[in-house]
Amino acid sequence: MTEEVMTTDSEKVCITQYEQKEYDSFAWENDDFDDPVFTEVIRQSEAAIDAGVFPQRIYQGSSGSYFVKNLDGKIIGVFKPKDEEPYGRLNPKWTKYLHRMCCPCCFGRSCLIPNQGYMSEAGASLVDIKLGLNVVPNTKVVKLASETFNYLRIDVEKSKAKKIVNEHFPKVGRKFNRLGLPPKIGSFQLFVSGYKDADFHLRRFESEPLDKVTGKKFQHMFERLVVLDYIIRNTDRGNDNWLIQYTKAKLAQKESEDGSEAVYEVESPAEIAVAAIDNGLAFPIKHPDSWRAYPYHWAWLPYAKQPFSQETKDLILDKLADMNFVQDLCDDMFNLFKTDKGFDRHMFEKQMSVMRGQILNLTQALKDGKSPLQLVQMPNVFVERSRGHVGTTEKFRHFSNTFTQRFQKKAPFFSWC
Numbered sequence: 001m002t003e004e005v006m007t008t009d010s011e012k013v014c015i016t017q018y019e020q021k022e023y024d025s026f027a028w029e030n031d032d033f034d035d036p037v038f039t040e041v042i043r044q045s046e047a048a049i050d051a052g053v054f055p056q057r058i059y060q061g062s063s064g065s066y067f068v069k070n071l072d073g074k075i076i077g078v079f080k081p082k083d084e085e086p087y088g089r090l091n092p093k094w095t096k097y098l099h100r101m102c103c104p105c106c107f108g109r110s111c112l113i114p115n116q117g118y119m120s121e122a123g124a125s126l127v128d129i130k131l132g133l134n135v136v137p138n139t140k141v142v143k144l145a146s147e148t149f150n151y152l153r154i155d156v157e158k159s160k161a162k163k164i165v166n167e168h169f170p171k172v173g174r175k176f177n178r179l180g181l182p183p184k185i186g187s188f189q190l191f192v193s194g195y196k197d198a199d200f201h202l203r204r205f206e207s208e209p210l211d212k213v214t215g216k217k218f219q220h221m222f223e224r225l226v227v228l229d230y231i232i233r234n235t236d237r238g239n240d241n242w243l244i245q246y247t248k249a250k251l252a253q254k255e256s257e258d259g260s261e262a263v264y265e266v267e268s269p270a271e272i273a274v275a276a277i278d279n280g281l282a283f284p285i286k287h288p289d290s291w292r293a294y295p296y297h298w299a300w301l302p303y304a305k306q307p308f309s310q311e312t313k314d315l316i317l318d319k320l321a322d323m324n325f326v327q328d329l330c331d332d333m334f335n336l337f338k339t340d341k342g343f344d345r346h347m348f349e350k351q352m353s354v355m356r357g358q359i360l361n362l363t364q365a366l367k368d369g370k371s372p373l374q375l376v377q378m379p380n381v382f383v384e385r386s387r388g389h390v391g392t393t394e395k396f397r398h399f400s401n402t403f404t405q406r407f408q409k410k411a412p413f414f415s416w417c
Contacts, residue, residue, distance in 0.1 A: 044070040045144065055069065056148065058078070068191075075191050079186055080187045080280065081150075081185070082184070082186050087114055088115050091150075111288050113283075113285060116337075118187035118280065119141070120279055123282070123333055126333065131227065131315070135274050136277075139187055139189040141185065142187075149184055195273075196244060197241075198240070210270070214270040219303055219306060224315075227312065233355070234296070235284060242277065244272065285350035304371060317366045320359050353382040356382075357380070364378075384405075385404075386402045
């Protein structure tokens, strides 16, 4: 015999007052990412949050970003919610609030689409994978919820009320789609350990130069960073937001054959690697042409004065010179960017016009044997669709396969910052 449970009027009021409509249409579960390693990291993150191991806010930077941990408290990723970006409505950093309130004329970057940083982060990772650069830690768009994220007070109160209702009226609580806080969409980048700011190691290399083999490897990795930044037109690449991992060679002391002196042999060679993080201010709709130029700070390094190596040419030149590859890259970018609720096809095409122009310049620079410094001195060019539909699908491709080149004439007021 089953017990009949009556729903009181007060319970009905609680359901009506505290149920969030957006939960009905919001897909909470993260999809599998066709990447078992990344999928497993996300599962570990969700399990840790459910167990009370919450993400920790990173106090550096201008946005709300968080170190995400696993059940053991180990940092495994960096999550950057869309609504906590530098100019997002829930940005927790008061400096950006003052910037918006007190100096609106200098607010934001006119060349970038506002609050698209999380897409830019994921887009940079996509370009990295397509070209095989291997300098961007794997980054994808995910959804997470945590008490440590910055929420509107009403969302916090709703979550608390739902928990109370569920504790006192379990059968009513089952009717809620979710009891906790609403999930936030944002970029999730795998955490890389053992790295330090590039500025730290670059200063160190001035007094302790790298050996020839390690120096050559670093030059190749540096060129991959250049390729990435140039293609996505990164407007925020200082020497404090790319990383270097460097381990000195380990030497073992042995005696010479006659025993007269000590001889050192390399037990383990030096290791060096580069990681390009903080790619949220890229993919502009035009080249900077207002107050600031947002230059690539690596262009002032001595490594930028050396011509691109043959290894870099072998890695990417054939791909970039193939218009089918470039179009496939644009199609992949379209499939990624269109998932944003504020996606605008026309603005996306402007972003791709800049990217195609960057690819055109880079391809020519590689063919001509130029250096990264000479590359950034080339005229800014757009490669735009000359007619037809803006779409990038196969259905419309034959309508829009004609492109025109256009050079940017307007220059920013300050060229050095």
